[in-house]
Amino acid sequence: xxxxxxxxxxxxxxxxxxxxxxxWPGDKKVAVWVSxxxxxxxxxxxxxxxxxxxxxxxxxxVGYAHRxxxxxxxxxxxxxxxxxxxxxxxxxxxxxxxxxxPDVVADANARGWEFFSHGIYNTRYSYGMxxxxxxxxxxxxxxxxxxxxxxxxxxxxxxxxxxTPRTLDLIAEYGLDYTCDLYHDDQPQRVxxxxxxLISMPYSLEVNDHYGFFIYNMSPRDYARTLIRQFERLAxxxxxxxxxxxxxxxxIGQPHRIGAFEEVLRQIAADxxxxxxxxxxxxxxxxxxxxxxDA
Amino acid sequence: MxxxxxxxxxxxxxxxxxxxxxxxxxxxxxKPLAWPGGKGVAVWIVVSxxxxxxxxxxxxxxxxGHMQTAYPDYRHYTAREYGTRIGFYRLLDxxxxxxxxxxxxxxxxxxxxxxxxxxxxxxxGHELIAHSTDMNGTxxxxxxxxxxxxxxxDSIATLSEAAGTAPRGWHSxxxxxxxxxxxxxxxxxxxxxxxWANDDMPWSFxxxxxxxxxxxxxxxxxxxxxxxxxxxxYAEQMLDARDWLAGEAAAGGGGRLLPLHxxxxxxGLPYRxxxxxxxxxxLKASPATWFARGSDILDSYRSQS
Numbered sequence: 001x002x003x004x005x006x007x008x009x010x011x012x013x014x015x016x017x018x019x020x021x022x023x024w025p026g027d028k029k030v031a032v033w034v035s036x037x038x039x040x041x042x043x044x045x046x047x048x049x050x051x052x053x054x055x056x057x058x059x060x061x062v063g064y065a066h067r068x069x070x071x072x073x074x075x076x077x078x079x080x081x082x083x084x085x086x087x088x089x090x091x092x093x094x095x096x097x098x099x100x101x102p103d104v105v106a107d108a109n110a111r112g113w114e115f116f117s118h119g120i121y122n123t124r125y126s127y128g129m130x131x132x133x134x135x136x137x138x139x140x141x142x143x144x145x146x147x148x149x150x151x152x153x154x155x156x157x158x159x160x161x162x163x164t165p166r167t168l169d170l171i172a173e174y175g176l177d178y179t180c181d182l183y184h185d186d187q188p189q190r191v192x193x194x195x196x197x198l199i200s201m202p203y204s205l206e207v208n209d210h211y212g213f214f215i216y217n218m219s220p221r222d223y224a225r226t227l228i229r230q231f232e233r234l235a236x237x238x239x240x241x242x243x244x245x246x247x248x249x250x251x252i253g254q255p256h257r258i259g260a261f262e263e264v265l266r267q268i269a270a271d272x273x274x275x276x277x278x279x280x281x282x283x284x285x286x287x288x289x290x291x292x293x294d295a
Numbered sequence: 296m297x298x299x300x301x302x303x304x305x306x307x308x309x310x311x312x313x314x315x316x317x318x319x320x321x322x323x324x325x326k327p328l329a330w331p332g333g334k335g336v337a338v339w340i341v342v343s344x345x346x347x348x349x350x351x352x353x354x355x356x357x358x359x360g361h362m363q364t365a366y367p368d369y370r371h372y373t374a375r376e377y378g379t380r381i382g383f384y385r386l387l388d389x390x391x392x393x394x395x396x397x398x399x400x401x402x403x404x405x406x407x408x409x410x411x412x413x414x415x416x417x418x419x420g421h422e423l424i425a426h427s428t429d430m431n432g433t434x435x436x437x438x439x440x441x442x443x444x445x446x447x448x449d450s451i452a453t454l455s456e457a458a459g460t461a462p463r464g465w466h467s468x469x470x471x472x473x474x475x476x477x478x479x480x481x482x483x484x485x486x487x488x489x490x491w492a493n494d495d496m497p498w499s500f501x502x503x504x505x506x507x508x509x510x511x512x513x514x515x516x517x518x519x520x521x522x523x524x525x526x527x528x529y530a531e532q533m534l535d536a537r538d539w540l541a542g543e544a545a546a547g548g549g550g551r552l553l554p555l556h557x558x559x560x561x562x563g564l565p566y567r568x569x570x571x572x573x574x575x576x577x578l579k580a581s582p583a584t585w586f587a588r589g590s591d592i593l594d595s596y597r598s599q600s
Contacts, residue, residue, distance in 0.1 A: 040313075042307070042313050043312070043313055043314045044313070044314070046299075046301060046302055048298065048302065049298070056356065056435065056471065057355065057356075057435040057436045057437045058436055058474075059314075059436065059472060059473075059474060061467075061470045061471060061472050061490050061491060062469070062470050062471075062492070062511060064493075065470075065490075065491040065492050065493035065508075066492060066493070066511070066512075068491075068493035069492065069493045069494065071319070071321070072319070072320065072321055072322055072493055072494050073321075073322045073493075073494055073495050076321060076322060076323045077543075096305065096308050099308050099309055099310060100308070100309070100310065100311065100312065100313070100319075101311075101319060102310070103321060103324075104321075120305065120308075121305075124302065124303075128296055128297070128298045129297065129298055130296060130297030130298075132297075133297060133298060133302075133303055136303055137303070213522075217521075217522040217523055217524070219522075219524050219528045219531075219532065220532060220535065221531070254510070254512055254513075254536070255495065255535070255536035255537075255539040255540050255551075255553070256512075256513060256532040256533065256535050256536035256539070257535075258539055259535050259538065259539050260535065
């Protein structure tokens with residue numbers, strides 16, 4: 001991006017109207033990917049000068065224990081219902097989870113889930129990092145995930161959505177394919193970087209379970225209805241769009257919510273119009289479709 | 296611009312937690328526990344019985360639900376008193392009607408100010424949990440350890456005197472603890488706390504203290520006050536949770552814990568009580584449920600571990 005510019009200059013304007021539809025593999029209309037955030041929050045992290053980690057003096061028992069629920073209980077419950085209905089995960093991973101709770105990472109890997117980086121911890125923020133520091137967390141992410149899973153990460157969701165002006169240039173330079181940090185479109189789009197090809201992968205804050213439950217204060221069944229409406233609208237529109245369902249298992253994996261969510265997965269899987277897949281596969285299919293359109 | 300180099304040091308990046316308070320354990324790989332009578336779901340009702348001085352303290356922080364307007368905040372002071380005078384007695388009647396016994400997390404100030412309330416709780420067979428001194432008795436790591444120790448002891452002493460027995464459980468205001476709290480609780484003779492909502496089953500701290508997870512997302516305060524949902528939606532969510540947990544237990548996962556955390560000035564209002572009484576009846580009618588007090592759950596957990 002151009003630091004200091006009023007427009008960060010990340011992409012060209014391309015309105016929805018007049019776009020050429022294309023089909024996802026299997027002639028499916030909507031690519032659906034589920035993105036569990038597998039995270040680790042530190043109990044007593046150092047303070048970033050631009051943002052406090054917890055709202056209370058450490059230990060923030062409510063905040064910490066709630067996130068801890070994810071790794072003890074929520075992940076296992078959420079992962080089971082995803083596997084039952086044929087949904088792989090594309091994981092936004094606090095990569096230090098590979099050290100803290102390797103069982104969780106190994107379980108996700110064994111289910112065929114893809115991993116991308118969500119930083120080292122969700123309590124370490126990129127705000128204020130210099131280039132060498134930011135390179136260090138990218139290199140750490142690539143190395144740590146590869147050592148733990150054999151996978152080479154292809155994507156990035158900034159830790160706690162904290163960026164520097166050079167984040168997108170750097171991840172492209174390191175060969176990553178996609179960023180999940182831009183929310184300007186329902187289709188993958190090219191991002192302008194100084195250093196290589198990068199795709200903006202449609203993620204979502206609006207249908208993120210955190211927004212559903214803690215910004216919009218939805219009941220579990222209201223959130224489930226929201227996901228179904230999101231899917232049905234996209235499936236009724238010209239094809240080639242992406243629906244991301246970003247999750248936090250400490251929220252969706254609670255006993256009063258998981259049943260309603262399972263019904264969403266059952267309905268989308270039964271609908272027949274969804275390409276149920278992973279983020280990296282969407283990047284590949286979109287690049288193939290673009291190459292065909294350019295030829 | 297750059298950050299202090301220590302910001303990229305991770306001295307506690309290691310197997311297990313970044314603290315030594317308790318050990319990691321994933322629920323599906325844990326040794327399954329069984330509740331008495333082969334029941335799958337322990338329904339644990341915890342009522343918070345609180346006295347809010349009309350002179351709120353912000354040290355170390357102001358408790359949730361505390362005074363909000365300029366002094367004197369009659370509106371919030373008296374509305375919370377309504378909970379203790381009226382709403383709580385509606386709840387006691389509902390528990391009697393359903394034939395269930397519960398845990399009451401009471402401030403020490405309730406025992407000092409309203410000893411008859413404590414007698415009514417004890418006479419009905421309910422259990423008292425120590426819940427600090429009053430709603431200015433908040434705990435955080437910024438509170439000097441000696442003050443925290445005194446606060447814990449004062450709370451336990453006043454409740455013990457009014458009830459005739461010492462509470463076995465502790466519930467912090469807003470679940471807030473310092474790093475010293477688990478050791479201070481053991482030192483004061485407390486056997487379990489219910490502050491860490493990180494599991495659907497009891498677990499033990501490294502120092503032997505047991506934690507009974509009191510799921511804060513399933514509380515009436517969270518669903519009705521914070522998330523602004525109806526009492527009907529609240530009841531529906533409790534039943535959905537019951538069904539899911541009972542299913543896990545029936546599938547061989549072992550027992551599960553369903554905590555209902557109630558606040559008399561919220562759930563005890565006339566227009567919410569019918570729905571709550573129906574919820575109690577629905578929970579009671581289920582063959583999967585075991586209504587238990589915290590100490591019953593503690594004893595069952597200890598007998599199996």
